[in-house]
Amino acid sequence: MTSVAEARTPPAGERRAAGRRTAGHGTWFLVLPALVPILVFSVGPLLYGILLAFTDAQSGRTAATRWTGALNFRDLLHDTLFWESFRIGLVWAVGVTVPQFLLALGLALLLNQDLRLRGLARALAIVPWAMPEVVVGIMWRLVYNPDAGILNETLRDLGLGAGRDWLSGLATALPAVVVVGVWAGLPQTTVALLAGLQNVPRELHEAAAVDGAGAWRRFRTVTWPALRPVALAITALQLIWNLNSFALVYVLTGGGPGGKTRLPMLFAYEEAFRYGQFGYAAAMGCVLVAVVSVLLAVFLAGRLRGGDEA
Amino acid sequence: MTATRPRRSVRLPRSGRPAPRQRSTPRKRLAPGRPPAPRRRTRRAARAGQYAALLGYLLFLGFPLLWLLSTALKSPRELGSLHPAWIPRDPTPANVRQAFAEQPLAHAALNSLLVALGTAVVAVLIATPMAYVMARHRTRLARAATGWVVVSQAFPFVLVIIPLFLVLKNLRLIDSLLGLTLVYVVWALPFALWMLVGHVRAVPVELEEAAAVDGAGRLRTLVSVTAPLLGPGIAATALFAFVTAWNEFFFALVLLKSPGRQTLPVVLTHFIGAEGVADLGPLAAAAFLATLPSVAVFGILQRRITGGLLAGAVKS
Numbered sequence: 001m002t003s004v005a006e007a008r009t010p011p012a013g014e015r016r017a018a019g020r021r022t023a024g025h026g027t028w029f030l031v032l033p034a035l036v037p038i039l040v041f042s043v044g045p046l047l048y049g050i051l052l053a054f055t056d057a058q059s060g061r062t063a064a065t066r067w068t069g070a071l072n073f074r075d076l077l078h079d080t081l082f083w084e085s086f087r088i089g090l091v092w093a094v095g096v097t098v099p100q101f102l103l104a105l106g107l108a109l110l111l112n113q114d115l116r117l118r119g120l121a122r123a124l125a126i127v128p129w130a131m132p133e134v135v136v137g138i139m140w141r142l143v144y145n146p147d148a149g150i151l152n153e154t155l156r157d158l159g160l161g162a163g164r165d166w167l168s169g170l171a172t173a174l175p176a177v178v179v180v181g182v183w184a185g186l187p188q189t190t191v192a193l194l195a196g197l198q199n200v201p202r203e204l205h206e207a208a209a210v211d212g213a214g215a216w217r218r219f220r221t222v223t224w225p226a227l228r229p230v231a232l233a234i235t236a237l238q239l240i241w242n243l244n245s246f247a248l249v250y251v252l253t254g255g256g257p258g259g260k261t262r263l264p265m266l267f268a269y270e271e272a273f274r275y276g277q278f279g280y281a282a283a284m285g286c287v288l289v290a291v292v293s294v295l296l297a298v299f300l301a302g303r304l305r306g307g308d309e310a
Numbered sequence: 311m312t313a314t315r316p317r318r319s320v321r322l323p324r325s326g327r328p329a330p331r332q333r334s335t336p337r338k339r340l341a342p343g344r345p346p347a348p349r350r351r352t353r354r355a356a357r358a359g360q361y362a363a364l365l366g367y368l369l370f371l372g373f374p375l376l377w378l379l380s381t382a383l384k385s386p387r388e389l390g391s392l393h394p395a396w397i398p399r400d401p402t403p404a405n406v407r408q409a410f411a412e413q414p415l416a417h418a419a420l421n422s423l424l425v426a427l428g429t430a431v432v433a434v435l436i437a438t439p440m441a442y443v444m445a446r447h448r449t450r451l452a453r454a455a456t457g458w459v460v461v462s463q464a465f466p467f468v469l470v471i472i473p474l475f476l477v478l479k480n481l482r483l484i485d486s487l488l489g490l491t492l493v494y495v496v497w498a499l500p501f502a503l504w505m506l507v508g509h510v511r512a513v514p515v516e517l518e519e520a521a522a523v524d525g526a527g528r529l530r531t532l533v534s535v536t537a538p539l540l541g542p543g544i545a546a547t548a549l550f551a552f553v554t555a556w557n558e559f560f561f562a563l564v565l566l567k568s569p570g571r572q573t574l575p576v577v578l579t580h581f582i583g584a585e586g587v588a589d590l591g592p593l594a595a596a597a598f599l600a601t602l603p604s605v606a607v608f609g610i611l612q613r614r615i616t617g618g619l620l621a622g623a624v625k626s
Contacts, residue, residue, distance in 0.1 A: 027447060030439035030532070031455075034499060037436065041474065041496040042462060048473035103367075110364050121364055123612065124371045130608035131601050132557035134575040138597040139378045141582070148394045148590055150377045156393075183374070215356070237463060244466055247559040251579060268468040273564060278472050285469025292466060 050289075052282035059276035072283035082284060084259065085267040091174065092249075092263055093242040096181035101235050103182065104189035109223075111190070112197045129187035137251025140180045141167065167253050173260045177252050184248060185241070189234050196230030197223070240292050264288055382406075382594035389590050406599070409581075409592035417570065418577035419600075421487060422556055425573060428491040429555035430548040433498045438544060441506030442532060446515070459500040471564055478565065485567045493561050498551040505550065509543030510536070549607050556604055574600050 053072055057065045076082055107125065111118055128136065143151050144166040152163025166176040200223050208218045224231075246265040249255065255262035255270070264284065272281035376396070381389070383401040388394075409415060444452045474493065475484065483489030513536055521531045537544070559575040566572050578600060581593040 027443050027449060027451070030443050030528075031451060033436040034440035034503075035455075037492060037496050038458065038499065040477070041493055042465070042470070042499075043458070045470045045473035045477060046465060048477070049469040052472060106363065107367050110360055110367070113360060115360060115364055117361075117364060117368070121368055121371075123609075124368060126608055126612055127375065127605060128371065130553065130604045132559065132575050132578075132604060134557075134559050134578050135378075135597040135601050138578065138582075138593060139374050142381050142590060142594055143374050143377055145590065147392075148381070148389050150373070150394065150396070153394050183370070186371070240463060246467065247575070250559075250563075251582070265466070265468055269471075269560075269564075272468070272472050278476075282469060282472055285466050285472070288466040289469055296461070 049282050049285055052279055053286045054283075055279045057278040057282070059272075059278055065279075068279070072280050073286075075280065076283055076287065081259070082264075082267060085262050085264050086287075088174065088260070088262060089243060089264040092178060092181065092245075092261075093239050095174075095178040096185065096242045097235060097238045099178075100182045100185050100189055100238060101231070104186055104193055105231070107186070107190045108193035108197055109219075111194055125187050125190050127187075128184050129191075131184075133184065133247035134251050136180065136184050137248050140183075141252060144176060168257050170257055170260055173253055173257055177249050177261050180248060180252060181242060181245070185238055189238060192230055192234040193227065196227045199230070200226040236295060236298065240295055243288065243292060243295075378594055378598055381590055382598045384591055386591055405591035405595035408589070409596040409599075412589065412592055413577050413580055413596070414569065415574070415577065415596055415599075418572055418574045421571060422574040425487055425491050425494060426552045426555040428487075429494040429498055430552040432491070432495045433502050433551040434544055434548045436495070437499055437502040437506055437547065438537070438540065439532065441503050442510050442536065444503065445507045445510035455503070459503050462500045467560055471561065474561075475564060484565060485571060487566075487571060490562060490565050490573075491555075493565065494551075494555040494558060497558070497561070498554045501554070502547045502551055505547045506540070506543060509540050512543075513539045546611060549611055553604050553607050 054067060054069060055065050056068045056071075107121075111122060111125070131139075143149050146152055146163065146165040146168075149163075151166065155161060155163045164172065166172045204222050205218060208222050213221070244265060245263065246269065249261055249263055250266060250269075253261045255266045265288075268281045268284040268288075271277045271284065380396055380398055382405055383403075384394075384398045385400060385402050385404065388399055440455065443449070444455050478484045478489045478493075481489070483492065517535055517539070518531050521535045526534065557575065558573075559579075562573045562576050563579075566576065578593075578596055581589060581596060
């Protein structure tokens with residue numbers, strides 16, 4: 001994650017010299033194989049998508065697509081279903097990212113200690129990252145299953161009521177999928193923070209301990225300043241990834257019950273590929289891009305500031 | 311980030327980190343070697359608390375995995391019983407057979423394998439030269455590429471998928487594994503570039519300069535000097551691209567329509583019926599099997615994930 005900032009910093013003198021020496025038309029030959037697919041399948045579609053948002057494009061229509069100006073956006077403004085979905089998306093993104101960060105911070109600090117079982121914990125902490133999102137969704141469906149699920153069985157054993165149908169309950173569906181989101185994203189955040197912890201000057205930590213600073217004080221004055229840039233970067237990325245998340249909730253609830261877990265991605269997917277409203281769905285995508293851009297700007301600004309401090 | 315401070319790799323299981331009580335500053339040490347008793351007691355209490363917390367994490371991370379395995383091994387009769395148990399009463403592999411009978415799993419796995427292998431090979435082939443340029447040259451193009459790597463993280467797929475669908479339709483690559491592979495390659499590129507740039511930076515420029523002095527051309531230098539040194543980094547990148555493609559769901563859902571061409575994650579969702587009713591045993595068995603390749607690859611990569619990969623990224 002930090003390589004981003006790293007790439008912006010000027011290179012060492014020797015490298016600059018080497019770069020200047022070999023830079024030239026030959027570079028194109030090395031870059032082209034990657035550049036063409038990037039332009040055709042990434043940059044191009046993105047720009048095309050933004051244009052589509054200003055048209056009445058529909059799937060499988062024979063009539064020519066026309067420009068409609070900002071009509072899609074005006075419609076969106078009054079689309080209460082979309083804004084409800086947008087609100088759910090924000091609740092989901094923040095609800096997943098914040099607890100995930102706190103849990104990951106705790107785990108990273110623990111894994112940074114000399115504890116037994118650390119190897120097992122590290123291995124286990126990687127597994128959710130490796131799993132296909134669809135499998136994570138299926139697995140948690142089994143956990144939440146009202147009859148054959150372990151969650152209700154455990155609650156029954158503990159005498160905490162008869163259990164419920166977590167993923168179908170209007171009140172429980174969103175919290176239930178948020179828990180899965182936290183579980184699934186914990187590894188990336190933990191690994192990033194663990195890497196960030198290597199930047200914490202151990203000598204300073206020890207000196208502070210000798211001077212009688214307690215654990216919390218040491219964390220605040222020594223660990224956190226060194227960890228802050230990484231923490232900020234991974235939190236911003238997780239927030240963005242979570243706003244873009246699709247597969248997990250698609251498998252868990254399909255957006256139900258009654259749209260209570262219909263994230264913006266699911267909403268736009270249905271709009272585009274179930275109802276064929278390409279233009280309208282693209283406009284939704286644009287709104288999401290705008291939100292994500294703001295987040296990205298905050299992230300980059302924070303990164304640069306963090307870079308100055310470090 | 312100063313260069314004077316010794317940097318330790320993240321992978322620390324048995325590395326030579328000083329014992330926690332060994333302090334670098336000897337001042338104020340009251341009883342040499344042994345802290346005073348009350349302090350030791352609080353320390354022991356803190357240790358206990360840390361172990362309790364770690365145990366909590368292990369439970370939270372591990373229990374869904376165990377439950378998946380447990381469900382996969384249960385007989386249909388046991389799955390219908392009122393009180394599901396952690397340990398299956400008579401573990402049976404019947405669910406695996408049932409899963410293969412219900413859905414074209416083998417075929418889907420083959421599709422996934424083709425797409426994932428294609429993605430890994432092509433991504434590495436085109437990302438390595440590009441990463442080399444990005445790491446070694448300060449051209450405007452390299453900077454633009456770096457910007458794309460960052461921004462692509464924020465692309466809402468929904469904005470990209472509709473035009474992508476139309477573009478692929480025009481190229482007659484919709485509902486084709488080749489088209490999906492191309493999409494995956496581009497989708498895996500940001501991460502691949504990011505990893506490879508770090509690895510290229512770790513190769514000393516002096517080696518390349520020596521090769522140039524000896525009369526090797528640019529391509530020759532890249533192929534015979536740099537690429538071999540990048541070997542481990544390239545392998546890790548390929549494995550990551552493989553897992554990314556193997557696990558991906560959204561693009562596959564939209565871009566593949568014929569049942570015979572669908573990849574494993576898409577076919578897995580077919581186990582869940584329209585009303586959300588699922589045949590739990592075969593579902594669990596199939597999901598478990600679909601995970602094994604990814605977890606195996608991550609097992610190989612684990613050292614690198616917690617160590618080299620991010621150490622390389624954080625290294626300044």
